[in-house]
Amino acid sequence: MATRRTPAARRAFTFPTPALPGTTREIGGDEMRLRALLETDALGLRVLGGQDELDRTVRGVMTTDLRDPSRYLSGGELVLTGLAWRRTPEDSEPFVRLLAGAGVVGLAAGEAELGAIPDDLVGACRRHRLPLFAVNESVAFATITEYVVRQVSGERAGDLAAVVDRHRRLMTSGPTGGGPEVVLDLLGTDLDLRAWVLSPTGRRIAGASEKLSVAAGAALATEHLAATRAGRRAPHRVALDGTTYSLFPVRRPGRGAATAGGVGADVREGVLSDWLLAVEADAGEWAAPRLDLLQGVTQLIAVERDRRDAARTVRRRLAQEILELVQAGAPPAEISARLRVAAPVLLPGQGAAPHWQIVVARVDRQEGGDADGGEGTGAAEGAEGAVGSGPVAQSLLEEILVDPATAGMESGDRIAVAHTGGEAIALLPMPAPAASRGEDEGGGDATPADGGLRADVLLASVREPLAAGLADDGRLTLGVSASVHSAEGLRGALEEARHARRVAAARPGRVCAAGHHELASHVLLLPFVPDDVRRAFTARLLDPLWDYDRRHRAELVPTLGAFLDCDGSWTRCAARLHLHVNTLRYRVGRIEQLTGRDLSRLEDKLDFFLALRMS
Template identity: 80%
Template sequence: MRLRALLETDALGLRLLGGDDELDRTVRGVMTTDLRDPSRYLSGGELVLTGLAWRRSADDSEPFVRILASAGVVGLAAGEAELGDIPDDLVVACERHRLPLFAVNEDVAFATITEHVVRQVSGERAGDLAAVVDRHRRLMTSGPAGGGPEVVLDLLGSDLDLRAWVLSPTGRRIAGAGEPLPPGAGAVLAAEHLAATRTGRRGPHRATVRGTTYSLFPIRNTGRSAAPASRDVRETVLSDWLLAVEADASDWPAARLDLLQGVTQLIAVERDRRDAARTVRRRLAQEVLELVQTGAPPAEIAARLRVAAPVLLPGLGTAPHWQVVVARVDWDARGGSPVEAGPAAQSLLEEILVDPADPGSETADRIAVAHTGTEAVALVPLPAAGPAGASPDDAGHDGAGHGEAGLGEEGRAGEPEPGQDGAGLHADALLAAVRETLSAGLADDGRLTLGVSAAVHSAEGLRGALEEARHARRVAAARPGRVCAAGHHELASHVLLLPFVPDDVRRAFTARLLDPLRDYDRRHRAELIETLEAFLDCDGSWTRCATRLHLHVNTLRYRVGRIEQLTGRDLSRLEDKLDFFLALRMS
């Protein structure tokens, strides 16, 4: 903007005192100061605002103005609140150095002028930067990526002082310039974005995390798999990226909003590029899945796996072990056409299997997810061997690896090497970090269920692993909650049976055993239910149970006797202990 535009804005209360032939100077910034020598804080192009506190005598004006002129300041605006009329010595000094001088009415705050200049200047910078963004987008569309979205995020920081990050639907950082987001902030922002998107509100959405305000811009999937605008928002809500900007965009001018929309379009190009890179891995997974489901001979499946292994585990010369993960997204029925959940589940499962701490693509390059009409199936490679005695806790959650412990040599699900039970992917660990975030996107009408098989290393074991993962997912589906998972180890437990007991049978069974105890507790506050739970947890040990409940053994014996009297059961019998155990689990 030019100085002349400031003078023509009545709301700023500026009055020109000298330098009318210099009003076409370009203003590139604004600074308020009362230092006698502010040169260290000047870079040129500023309009300087001053309250004249630096002036003690008429001799101070000349050196002050000389410093401003030497620094390349384009104009000086002096407030009238302190001294009333602007001193003549300051007017003369400004005329000598050809520095335009304005008087600021005492009713106008410097903050008002500063805000106006910053808004106008940043708007012009936004226009310049928008051209850069557009050129970068064309380069990314027509040829090799010119540095990816990080280049434009860097420009946002350097030119507009905007810190920004690209986040996945789970809050994982995909790209960003400068410092990372505070721990946990990405997941909170993603949850806010998913919840706002489900309401149908247009972006950007505003969110505050730990006192910091962010504006969230959706990054729409523009590739071949993108859903038409008329389709149900639930088809893409769990797969779209977002741009989080550390600022409140509610009062931004149109030029800056248009710029950020251009940035999201550029990042969408990068999203399309990454999706295209996954095509080979998805196709390999689809081919293996079709062979397994159609009962193809193990030799044919093994041949396909030998083709897939170098693609999914580049640089590893040994055949990996494999695990199968099955995920399904279900939506409550609405009017209109049903939601096609298979692609959404595929995209979401690919995201879940990526290490949330790794913004790069290395672990993503080892994930192959196919989908049928309703479910997604991931073929996850694990290194063939790991350090002796390693455990999932040692390896941590590291994307496609998710623990590099050695696995069983027979190729059968659920058969790891001795001392390494439970190696590989774990159902609960996969969803622990994303459960709350995804629940916001699923809202009150969607569910995500996930099942994980044990590891296998042969074609003979892969079909069993697929069935195992599907059974585990059905166990997860029978549980309450929007986001649920189950692992292969739960298929050899009572946990497998309890979810499938009909509700009326469940209620009748628990009522017959536990209602007499609950009624007695309500009347006498005897804590019989708590005593029963502790007694069973302690395997019927009187001493350990009494210690846990801080009771004398005789008091414990009295309570157990009362339980047996009220229910007609005998807690020394295994059958009765088992009935009480199941009733407590189903209640």
């Protein structure tokens, strides 16, 4: 008897042939006609329609129960289905229409699910001239797949068909199919290849038992994103600490690929959300069959990625509903009720969340120039031609909020991110200050005493990869609110996070973040002072000191900064600079003489303080 898989498993996984996405690559040099399936007694297939089309050439095989598998098809496939996608008779027509439009040569439907092939499916196949076969429940789809692969790839390298088929079997067994870990384990055992699936920031999602460090993952992601943005053809080869890695993009089916000499708009949109497969080997030395195998593996992993993203739908919807209530000014009681619904989903087994925090992110793409916005203001979103991408920011924020030292696909269970317009908004529950995240692998505590996230630590380990992916025409800005204890505080937290993000956007750089603690008076105001005013103010106060330091190799500007940091205390400043107090007094006197200011006056101290902050 054939092994019966659950409908969920069928919907979650397909088996694309190992060819590049969007191409119509033949599996091998030999041709196979559809009628050959009827000539093999072991398959036990019965043709139900399309007898006049049995001379079609089969170039691949795919198993699916997705309602719309067209994005995984490149033409020439025999599609195998268990009919779990069919819920009503009306589902057959659109399913068959999509297959015919994608260039599928035939459809084989299993009888195990419904007991017989429904008439509505037979009729739809006849209308679209798509040959239809019935698969007896005693015949496993794996048997048909093996037969097709043998027929169309008779001269192929011996290990390719076996390894790919084992991947397919394990990825489609059980409700989760084993996940990418199973596929990567087989690469190690069958082909002696150590490989890892990495997020766009370099976080390890799956892979060999020998873990990559956070720094190594970030370095590989940086190289991959830079190569993709430069339009170089994959796989990208990278030497890191004496080891060569080959990097393969794990792209969503239907997305285009970067080509030499340019980067398509779809690549630019997706580069910040695509995973990558890092293999510890030099792919430049591989034969074509092995490259085909790795491309097939990336497609299998992409299907698992879609399953993971589908699991996030509930959390995203919860965040969207709560944020819509907050922005609409709904009564606190209504928001509190929705928070009570969300807390068990985001914090399973821990009850209601005592604290909540808001994180706002925006990814801006510059259509007509440099997205940096220049020195000083740097506000990309306000520059002409800047376009915000909410879905890209949503996917990226979900990844940023995961601890970089945390491996696995389900490590973002506490994260609920919505997007509205060009910005992404995360609603983050904090279980309790004592249970908050401790020090990460790169050092530095990511959570202050109130259990909330710190903006400066949040981007520490992902800044370089993200900057490489943004290249010279994009920016990421992020703002973090303080944690709040009730529904009444969420609206203020949202505004606080948005304002902090605007402060970050006013700074130069590709990747910038600001937290609620930075919304002090001078930090709040300085980024929005026009550039010409900032330059004139700092030049009037500090140019004489910089000029004196250059000519006399003195240190008046550092001395001024230390003096202000010590609140004008002579003894503390002298100890900090390892100077005699008289030497310090001499330097301060020289500063006053050159600038015409008096550092005993509060107004002059404040002017110097602002000038140093703006310089």
